[in-house]
Every structure is written in C-alpha cells, then in structure tokens.
Amino acid sequence: MWVYILKRLLLMIPTLFGVLLLTFVVIQFVPGGPVEQYLAEARAGAGGDSGAFSYRGGQGVDPKRLDEIKALYGFDKPATQRFWEMLGRFARFDLGTSFMHNKSVSELIAEKLPVSISLGLWTFLISYGVAVPLGVAKAVRAGSRFDLVTTLLVLVGYAIPGFVLGVALLVIFGGQLQWFPLRGLTSANWDELSWGARVVDYLWHITLPITAMVLGSFAVTAMLTKNAFLEEIRKQYVMTARAKGLSERSVLWKHVMRNALIPIVTGFPAAFVGAFFTGSLLIETLFSLDGLGLLSYESVIRRDYPVVLGTLFLFTLIGLVTKLVSDLCYVWVDPRVKFD
Known part of the structure; x- marks a missing residue:
C-alpha cells in the first residue's frame, strides 16, 4: 500500500510538469497578451490625458516605454527562463501576482472561494443526500409506477441545461413573481441583520442558483445508485x-449497501473537492456571483497569465491528490482490492 502511494505521489511530479509545460507553450502563441492589450488601451486613450504619455500617434509607443512595459509583465526575459522561474515559485507555493487585479493569485482565490464553496457544498449535499436514498428506493421498487415516474422526472431535469433552467427560474420566480432576488449571495444590508436573519437571507439568495446547478449531478447520482443496487440485489x-x-431491511442495509455503494463512495472525494473548486461560469454570470468560475474566465479573456497558470497548478495538484484518495477508497470500501 505505502509503495503504491509513494509511486503515485512521484508520478504527480511529471504530470504537473507536463500540464504546466503544455499550457505555457500554448500561451506563447496566443495573440493579444498583456503587453498587446496595454498598447491597445494606449492607442484608444491617445486623444485623452491617460494615454498621451505613452502613445505618440503614428509613431506608436516610445521604445523605452515599451521595454518598461515588457519588464513590468516579465516579458523581457526568454520564455525558457520565465518557465523555470515560474516552476520555482510554484514549488514554494507562490502562485504569482495577477496582472489585472495587482494582487497575489492566492489572495484572489481566497476572495472568490467562498462563493464557489457556497454553490459547490450545497450542490454536493443535495446531490448525495437526496439522490442516494432516491436511487435505493428506485432499485427496491424497480419497474413500479414510482420508478417510472421518478426516472422520467430525473431524466427530464438532466436534459435541461443548468443555464437554461437558471434563466427560466430568474424570469419566473425572480422577475414575474419576485419571490427570490435576482443577484448576489446576500442583501446589501446583510451586515446590519441579526444572525437568524442572515441565515434566512443567505438561503433566500442561494435557492435559485443551487436549483439550477443541482439537477445534472442529481440525476447521475440517482441512476448510478439505482443500477448499482439492482446489480447487487x-x-x-x-x-x-x-x-x-x-x-428485507437487514438484507438491504447491512449486506447490499456495502457492495452497492462502492462506485459511489469511490467517487465521493472527487465530487466533494470538485464541488468547492470547479465553480460554474454560466451560473455565476447569470446570478452575478463573483466566484472561481468567473475569475478563470476573465483571466483567460484578459490574458492574465499568472492567474491562469497559478489556478491551473493548484487545481491540477488538488485533482491528482483527490484521484489518489478516490483510488484508496476502493480498499477502504472493499478490502479484497489489492493494488499489488
């Protein structure tokens, strides 16, 4: 077991290196980097006071100023040197500083993480807390009217994209009926509310986004649980x-449960960690939630390379560790599994 864990940990090093190298190489060929964007802003502001100091009409940007801009973003060094310096920082868990926000990437992730945690944690709890018992009930009543009706409802919900459902929820419950707020996780006067009122206000805001996010994972978990139980029964x-x-209760919960939950429990760590870090760009944009999904999208659009590479390094590392934990769960759930 320990030899297997050591091998997996050592394999993470070339995997991380390959992911970062591939992404870094692709970035070098993507047009519209931070320097180019700065020059574009200088041209746009040439007629005003903001860009006149750097852009000289048809003569373009002063060469000295251009060198300063490149040095500011670190592009005055060869690509290979920048890559190895980046790896050195990542080895110390220094994710760099954002070009766009002028903050460390670690601070940005810490700022955006509460939103993603709110979305991910509730989605995870509802998906597993409701879908697993529903899957067991469907397996026990396989072929019944209950099974057919719930399967139809689950599949219909799964077929509706979360973004489309979110738009419908906003229009109906946020616009026409005005039962729920249209944006944000809390109200503007949240700091002035009591603790009980804060909880109610938070749940009031989070209801529509969570409803839009939960249907896809809910359907997958419910059907997976049903099929696993049917196979064991x-x-x-x-x-x-x-x-x-x-x-029948003893047979189901003491004998069937342990074996049937193997495919579900082994995916539990990945689902739990992924719920915190994946985020949802469309849902966050639709409900004006400033989370990790929106941060990742903006960093790609604005060519904020430290954020792109820093978050990629962190999330890849977390994903590799989570995958190892998921594999180890096989042994915990089923002692017959041997990695050797």
Whole structure:
C-alpha cells in the first residue's frame, strides 16, 4: 500500500510538469497578451490625458516605454527562463501576482472561494443526500409506477441545461413573481441583520442558483445508485441471506449497501473537492456571483497569465491528490482490492 502511494505521489511530479509545460507553450502563441492589450488601451486613450504619455500617434509607443512595459509583465526575459522561474515559485507555493487585479493569485482565490464553496457544498449535499436514498428506493421498487415516474422526472431535469433552467427560474420566480432576488449571495444590508436573519437571507439568495446547478449531478447520482443496487440485489449472497430468514431491511442495509455503494463512495472525494473548486461560469454570470468560475474566465479573456497558470497548478495538484484518495477508497470500501 505505502509503495503504491509513494509511486503515485512521484508520478504527480511529471504530470504537473507536463500540464504546466503544455499550457505555457500554448500561451506563447496566443495573440493579444498583456503587453498587446496595454498598447491597445494606449492607442484608444491617445486623444485623452491617460494615454498621451505613452502613445505618440503614428509613431506608436516610445521604445523605452515599451521595454518598461515588457519588464513590468516579465516579458523581457526568454520564455525558457520565465518557465523555470515560474516552476520555482510554484514549488514554494507562490502562485504569482495577477496582472489585472495587482494582487497575489492566492489572495484572489481566497476572495472568490467562498462563493464557489457556497454553490459547490450545497450542490454536493443535495446531490448525495437526496439522490442516494432516491436511487435505493428506485432499485427496491424497480419497474413500479414510482420508478417510472421518478426516472422520467430525473431524466427530464438532466436534459435541461443548468443555464437554461437558471434563466427560466430568474424570469419566473425572480422577475414575474419576485419571490427570490435576482443577484448576489446576500442583501446589501446583510451586515446590519441579526444572525437568524442572515441565515434566512443567505438561503433566500442561494435557492435559485443551487436549483439550477443541482439537477445534472442529481440525476447521475440517482441512476448510478439505482443500477448499482439492482446489480447487487440479484446476486447469490442476497438470495442466501433471504433464505436464512433475514428481514428485507437487514438484507438491504447491512449486506447490499456495502457492495452497492462502492462506485459511489469511490467517487465521493472527487465530487466533494470538485464541488468547492470547479465553480460554474454560466451560473455565476447569470446570478452575478463573483466566484472561481468567473475569475478563470476573465483571466483567460484578459490574458492574465499568472492567474491562469497559478489556478491551473493548484487545481491540477488538488485533482491528482483527490484521484489518489478516490483510488484508496476502493480498499477502504472493499478490502479484497489489492493494488499489488
């Protein structure tokens, strides 16, 4: 076991290196970098006071000023040198400083993370807390009217994109009926509210975004649980347990549950961590929630390379560790699994 863990940890190093190298190389060929964007802003502001100091009409930007701009963004060094310096910072968990926000990438992630945690945690809890019991109920009543109706509802919900559902929820419940707010996680006077009122206000704001996000993962988890339970219920050991006189409840929850939950529990760490860090660009944009999804999108559009590479390094590392934990869960759930 420990040898396997050590091998997986060592394999993370070339994996991280490959991901960062590939992304860094692609970035070098993408037009419209921070220097080019600065020059474009200088041309746009040449007629006013803001850009006149750097842009000289048809003569363009002063060469000395251009060198200063490149040095400011670190583009005065060769690409290979910049890449190795970046790896050195990442090895110290220094994710760099954002061009656009003039803040460290770590601070930006810390600022945006509460929004993504709010969306991800509720989506995760609802998906597993409701979908797993529903999947068990569907497996026990397989072929019944309850199974057919719930399957239809789950699949219809899964077929509706979260963004489309979010628009519909905003129009109906936020616009026409005005039951829920249209934007933000809290009201403007949230600091003045009591603790009880803050909780109610927060839940009032989060209802529509969570409803729009939860349907896709909810459907997958429910159907996966149902199919896993159906496969186990038909096995010989279940028939033997029933023949010995055990109650159906005991057979289901003490014998079938442990084996049926293997594919669900092994995906639990990835779903739990992913719920915090993945975010949802469309949902965050639609409901004006400033989270990690919107930060990642803006950093790509604005060519904020430290944010792009810093978040990529952090999330890739978290993903690799989470994948290792998911694999180790196989042994925890089923001791018969041996990695050697």
